[in-house]
Amino acid sequence: MIELPLKSPPPPLSPVTFDVARPTVTELSNGLKVIVFENQRLPLVNVRLGFFSGDVHDPNGHTGLTSAMASLLGEGTENYSSRQFAAKIERLGASIGSSSSDDFTTLSGSSLSLYLNELLELLAEMLLRPSFPEDELDLYRRNTVDHLKFQRSQPPFLANEQASRLIYGNHPYSVVSPTPADIESIGREHLVKLHRERLVPNNAILLVVGDVETRDLIPEIEERFGQWQPRPIPDHVATEPVPAAGRTLAIVDRPGSAQSNILLGNLAIRRTDPDYFRLLVMNQVLGAGASSRVFMNLREEKGYTYGAYTRINARLLAGDLEATAEVRNDVTGDSLREFYYELERIRTDRVGDDELNDAKNFLTGVFPIRVETQEGLTGMLFNQYLYGLDEDYLQTYREKIAAVTSDDVLEAARKYVRPDEMAMVIVGDAEAVRPQAAGFAEHIEIFDTDGSKIG
Amino acid sequence: MSHSFRLPPLEIQEHTLENGLRVVLNKDNAIPVVSIAVYYNVGSRNERDDRTGFAHLFEHMMFQGSENVPKAGHFQYVMKAGGTMNGTTSSERTNYYETLPADQLPLGLWLESDRMRSLAVTQENLDNQREAVKEEKRLRYDNQPYGQIFDLINEMIYKNFANSHSTIGSMEHLDAASVDDIRDFFRVYYAPNNAVISISGAFDPAEALALVDRYFGDIPAQPVPPVIDVSEPSEVALNYREWHDPLAPFPAFLIGWKIPARRTPEFYALYLAGKILYDGDSSRLYQKLVKGDESVIQLFGFTDERRGPSSIFVGAIPKPERDLSQIREVIMDEIHDLAAHGPTAEEMEKIENQLINDAVRMRQSSMTRAQAIAEFALYDGDAHLINTELEELLAVTAEQIRYAVGTYLNTENRALLDVVPAGRG
Numbered sequence: 006m007i008e009l010p011l012k013s014p015p016p017p018l019s020p021v022t023f024d025v026a027r028p029t030v031t032e033l034s035n036g037l038k039v040i041v042f043e044n045q046r047l048p049l050v051n052v053r054l055g056f057f058s059g060d061v062h063d064p065n066g067h068t069g070l071t072s073a074m075a076s077l078l079g080e081g082t083e084n085y086s087s088r089q090f091a092a093k094i095e096r097l098g099a100s101i102g103s104s105s106s107d108d109f110t111t112l113s114g115s116s117l118s119l120y121l122n123e124l125l126e127l128l129a130e131m132l133l134r135p136s137f138p139e140d141e142l143d144l145y146r147r148n149t150v151d152h153l154k155f156q157r158s159q160p161p162f163l164a165n166e167q168a169s170r171l172i173y174g175n176h177p178y179s180v181v182s183p184t185p186a187d188i189e190s191i192g193r194e195h196l197v198k199l200h201r202e203r204l205v206p207n208n209a210i211l212l213v214v215g216d217v218e219t220r221d222l223i224p225e226i227e228e229r230f231g232q233w234q235p236r237p238i239p240d241h242v243a244t245e246p247v248p249a250a251g252r253t254l255a256i257v258d259r260p261g262s263a264q265s266n267i268l269l270g271n272l273a274i275r276r277t278d279p280d281y282f283r284l285l286v287m288n289q290v291l292g293a294g295a296s297s298r299v300f301m302n303l304r305e306e307k308g309y310t311y312g313a314y315t316r317i318n319a320r321l322l323a324g325d326l327e328a329t330a331e332v333r334n335d336v337t338g339d340s341l342r343e344f345y346y347e348l349e350r351i352r353t354d355r356v357g358d359d360e361l362n363d364a365k366n367f368l369t370g371v372f373p374i375r376v377e378t379q380e381g382l383t384g385m386l387f388n389q390y391l392y393g394l395d396e397d398y399l400q401t402y403r404e405k406i407a408a409v410t411s412d413d414v415l416e417a418a419r420k421y422v423r424p425d426e427m428a429m430v431i432v433g434d435a436e437a438v439r440p441q442a443a444g445f446a447e448h449i450e451i452f453d454t455d456g457s458k459i460g
Numbered sequence: 461m462s463h464s465f466r467l468p469p470l471e472i473q474e475h476t477l478e479n480g481l482r483v484v485l486n487k488d489n490a491i492p493v494v495s496i497a498v499y500y501n502v503g504s505r506n507e508r509d510d511r512t513g514f515a516h517l518f519e520h521m522m523f524q525g526s527e528n529v530p531k532a533g534h535f536q537y538v539m540k541a542g543g544t545m546n547g548t549t550s551s552e553r554t555n556y557y558e559t560l561p562a563d564q565l566p567l568g569l570w571l572e573s574d575r576m577r578s579l580a581v582t583q584e585n586l587d588n589q590r591e592a593v594k595e596e597k598r599l600r601y602d603n604q605p606y607g608q609i610f611d612l613i614n615e616m617i618y619k620n621f622a623n624s625h626s627t628i629g630s631m632e633h634l635d636a637a638s639v640d641d642i643r644d645f646f647r648v649y650y651a652p653n654n655a656v657i658s659i660s661g662a663f664d665p666a667e668a669l670a671l672v673d674r675y676f677g678d679i680p681a682q683p684v685p686p687v688i689d690v691s692e693p694s695e696v697a698l699n700y701r702e703w704h705d706p707l708a709p710f711p712a713f714l715i716g717w718k719i720p721a722r723r724t725p726e727f728y729a730l731y732l733a734g735k736i737l738y739d740g741d742s743s744r745l746y747q748k749l750v751k752g753d754e755s756v757i758q759l760f761g762f763t764d765e766r767r768g769p770s771s772i773f774v775g776a777i778p779k780p781e782r783d784l785s786q787i788r789e790v791i792m793d794e795i796h797d798l799a800a801h802g803p804t805a806e807e808m809e810k811i812e813n814q815l816i817n818d819a820v821r822m823r824q825s826s827m828t829r830a831q832a833i834a835e836f837a838l839y840d841g842d843a844h845l846i847n848t849e850l851e852e853l854l855a856v857t858a859e860q861i862r863y864a865v866g867t868y869l870n871t872e873n874r875a876l877l878d879v880v881p882a883g884r885g
Contacts, residue, residue: 011675012528014537015566021492021662046490047820088751091741096806098813100740117465117817144754151710151757151779158605158709261706263603264595296536305532308591311599331599363540370542370561377491378824 023373025399028212028386029219036207036235039226040390042214044379050118050215051383052128055391056110058203061177061322062241067195069183071203073145074196075105078112080141083134087141090131099124103131107178108321109391110203115380118216122225129229132204137196150185157454160259160266160331160432166456167255168268171428172325176246207235210390214383243322248272249426254446258435258453265337265433269344270327273421276319276392283417284317284326286409289364291315291351291422292328296363298347299328307343309336321392326421334434338441341429345445348427351418356411369403435460465816469847470829473665474837479681480653483672484833484843486660488826492562494661495826498572499834501656502649503552504627505768506688510636513593513629516549517637518645520589522556523547527578531585534571541567549627552766553838559827562662566671572657573675576650581642590634597628605707609775609877613716616698616875617771622690624697651682658834658843661826690768692718696875704882710757712879713784714775715791719868722765723840728856729864730772731763733798735814736807736861738774744794745774753790755782767839772869784878792870799870802862812854819850 028042063070079094079101080087094101099116101124112132116124156162166181173179211230213222249271274280292299292315303313313330328348332340356364376382376399389398431438435451443449451460473485504515525531538545538558545558558568601607611626618624657676659668696718720726738745738761749756761774778787803811822828829846836845 011570015570017541017561017563017567018565018667019563021562023492047824049820049824088742088747091747092806092810095740095742096810096813098810098815098817117813117820119465120813144751147754147779148750148757155709155757155777158707160603263598294535294539296532296539301532304592305588308588309595311592311596331595331603333595333598363536366542367539368542370564371544372542373491373561374493374542374544374559377493377826380824 025376027396027400031223033206033227033231035231035233037230037233038210038390039223040210040212040386041217041219041222042212042382042386043217043219044214044382045216047379048118048216049379050116050121050124050213050217051379052114052124053212053383053387054112054128054132055210055212055387056204057108057208057391058110058238059105059108061107062203064199067191068180068187069149070191070195070199071105071110072183073149073188073191074199075103075110077137077141077145077196078103078131078135080145081136081138082130083136084130087138090127094127097123101127101131121217125225125229133233135200137193137200139193142191142193142196146188146191149188153182153185153188156182157456160262163257163259163432163454164266164268164329164430167257167430167452168270168327168428171249171253171255171430172270172272173246173323176244176323178246178320178323202236203238205236205238206230206233208238212383212387212390214386215379246272246323248423249428251447252425252427252429252445253448253450254429254431254442256435256438256442256449256451257430257432258451258459259432260434260436262433263333264331265334265431265438266329266331267337267340267344268327268329268430269348269427270325271421271423271427273317273324273326274319275324276321277394278319280417280420281319282405283409283413284421285368286361286364286406287351287414287417287421288315288317288326289368290356290360290414291347291418294367298351299330299344302343302347303330303332303340307336307339309333309340309343334437337431337433337438338444341442341445345424348422348424352422356414358411361411361414365406365409368406372403467819467823467850470823472833472843472846474843475669477652477673477677479677479679480651481676481679482656482837483669484656484658484837485665485668486658486829486833487663487665488660488829489662491826492662493559493826494562494565494568494659494663495557495559495830496565496568496572497555497557497658497827497830497834498576499656499658499838500554500650501654501838502554502685503550504625505551505622505690506649506685507625509621509625510633511641512625512633513627514633514637514641514645515554516627516629517590517593517634518642519547519549519554520593521581521585521642522575522579524585524589525580526575527580529571529574534575537567537571543568551623551627555831555834557827557831565659565663565668569671569675573679576652576655576676577679579646579650581639581646583639586637586639586642590637593634594631597631601628603707605709606705606712606879607707608705609703609712609714609879612701612703613714613773613875613877614771616701616877617696617716617718618692618769619697620690620692622688623692623766623769647682648685652676652679653681654685656834656837658830658837660830660833690766692769694718694873696873698875699872700876700878702878702880705879706882708879708881708883710777710780711784711881712775712777713788714773714877714879715788716771716773716875716877717869717871717873719763719770719772721768721770725856725860726864726868727763727765727770728853729860730868732811732853732856733861733865733869734761734763734772735811736798736803737761737794742810744798745791748790748794749776749787755779755787788876795865795869799862799866802858808858815850815853
């Protein structure tokens with residue numbers, strides 16, 4: 006045998022420091038906050054417009070309206086048909102998109118920096134001059150109704166639908182999708198009104214990241230977005246979701262399913278909660294990655310699944326903690342038992358120093374990897390400003406992770422991992438799953454894939 | 461080219477260790493991270509006909525420990541150093557990669573070298589990973605609507621077993637795999653002379669080369685693996701098949717054509733033809749089918765790039781009650797038009813800008829660069845191709861696209877897979 010030079014992992018080389026610069030923030034006279042991050046490394050640019058209105062602000066009785074409005078912005082404007090608009094963008098090699106999430110509405114564009122002005126022009130066109138043509142709305146309605154049907158063939162959607170209902174109760178986050186009837190009822194006048202009321206400069210941020218000169222860019226932005234008129238925006242009333250009283254199991258019956266999709270979840274924190282970093286580290290120990298506890302247990306030791314994870318879903322108004330895995334039918338009950346074992350263990354036993362440091366080192370170490378691409382950096386900056394995080398959020402991110410202690414992790418686990426009130430959702434063959442899962446729940450409901458309760 | 465756009469070339473150094481390991485270094489200090497990609501010249505194309513899925517099962521075994529790294533230690537070492545990692549298997553190759561903070565380059569090299577030198581194979585680990593792979597197969601293929609259609613159409617396009625069988629393999633073959641099979645496979649294919657290691661990011665090239673030599677230099681070379689034949693007749697194996705999918709909510713179809721190998725002028729021309737036909741909202745088929753006729757819910761297409769005969773696909777999920785044959789006629793009409801008249805000047809301008817945009821964008825990430833460079837080094841023996849590929853693509857003319865579409869797509873020599881929903885109601 007060869008004598009090996011090194012039997013143990015080598016020490017690192019000398020560390021290389023990495024600092025993220027701060028962007029410049031300018032407010033236009035109409036209230037639009039413009040954030041510019043110069044990055045001349047490659048001739049690229051990313052632009053995002055974010056609005057503090059999302060799906061949760063859909064007017065009463067119009068679930069899906071914000072999403073429809075966002076989706077239709079580029080499908081016909083005062084100056085271009087949908088087809089002409091798509092051709093204009095793609096001839097630049099650029100891409101433009103618009104969509105809504107629970108809390109926000111976003112327009113995004115990226116291109117070679119030599120086309121920055123054309124990109125801004127096209128974003129301004131779809132933002133300020135959409136025409137919402139009847140034929141495009143009609144196509145949107147029909148495609149969306151088909152899409153709603155299609156997503157019912159996807160187990161993750163079905164699991165998320167039931168989990169959100171159980172976790173969020175009467176809170177708007179409990180609704181993850183409009184119904185076909187919601188979509189059918191969307192009229193052009195609703196889109197025009199919502200666009201006029203919500204997509205206003207005093208409700209928005211504009212972020213530009215890339216190969217730009219701020220002093221040249223601001224006048225270009227002024228020219229295209231300066232005349233955009235502010236108007237008062239309706240107050241958004243935020244309600245608090247109410248924690249569940251006990252364990253409810255919802256089974257979505259998918260006869261013949263080769264696997265069970267398991268989703269366990271309970272309420273946790275808002276994105277701005279001071280406990281965010283503690284919970285982030287706790288989640289890294291528990292289940293965020295391939296070296297976390299639930300993955301090591303359910304996949305590496307037991308071979309029940311291809312992947313088992315936990316995640317924190319911290320949004321603007323509320324948030325939750327979820328554990329998920331897709332397991333073969335006959336180990337559904339065994340998988341639940343192992344999940345609950347890990348969920349209890351992190352609440353009772355203090356995490357050891359090595360495991361804590363491993364989790365923290367991962368979170369601080371991947372930070373430069375996450376901002377290596379312009380898209381990655383843009384995403385982080387955009388979230389910072391949308392969620393209203395500290396001005397030095399990216400500069401102090403790693404310090405805040407490093408400061409988390411084992412006491413913090415234990416406290417976060419006791420506060421936010423609550424196995425006794427977790428919603429339990431299983432998408433799979435009900436006949437196979439029910440006997441295995443029944444012992445874990447106080448109350449069982451069975452649904453079909455259409456979302457109707459059948460037992 | 462209407463633009464005088466020139467990308468500065470990536471800095472590339474190529475070396476070969478005495479044991480045959482090819483080393484490619486791409487220094488770029490913009491962000492203090494480093495990516496390592498190890499590419500082994502083995503994929504599903506090398507599998508025996510009674511061991512389908514083996515190359516991929518083996519990939520899982522590479523995370524199960526080696527002489528100095530415990531089971532699952534690879535994940536843990538990389539993650540606690542603040543890195544990310546994974547491995548993937550295709551018909552062509554198996555790759556392993558990690559991105560780390562720049563100062564952790566030695567760790568990444570040590571981990572990769574330890575498993576290239578001394579993979580630990582136990583019956584227990586094999587049984588456990590066999591189960592994980594079966595769950596992966598259930599998750600991605602068996603339990604997904606339309607999850608099996610690409611494996612099915614490959615069997616229709618290719619006649620040669622090396623090309624036609626699936627990478628995920630069959631449950632029976634996975635069950636049959638033994639510890640001895642794993643050991644043989646390791647010895648034959650996981651030798652330094654059958655691999656490329658590519659490093660991209662912030663590092664000193666002389667120091668990196670010294671580290672590679674230290675960790676990999678004494679791993680013995682092995683006899684060259686058996687040569688495989690991936691040649692194909694030009695005819696597809698099967699023109700038509702109907703597939704009853706119990707999970708599909710709607711009917712769907714997929715058309716596949718057999719086309720020349722990657723990096724041939726014909727492949728490049730067809731890759732660009734694909735952009736014109738199905739890429740983006742301004743593409744011809746999106747405008748015809750999603751917009752104009754409003755007949756499909758979803759349209760998709762892509763090229764499968766291989767060293768041997770390759771393929772191109774167009775698929776659609778039509779709206780309920782739509783006549784599938786009419787939709788296919790629209791697709792073939794558009795192909796016929798492209799074969800007759802070629803792309804328009806606007807389409808050529810779009811392609812040019814998209815190619816430049818894609819080339820600049822892929823250079824941002826050290827991992828994307830390391831992988832692209834490793835592929836050129838492994839498949840073509842020349843990592844510097846990363847610096848000339850854009851120009852090769854930009855040099856493709858409208859006439860070449862017209863001709864390639866006429867020769868390879870405008871033909872009855874294609875495979876058509878019809879998906880029929882076979883669930884309840």
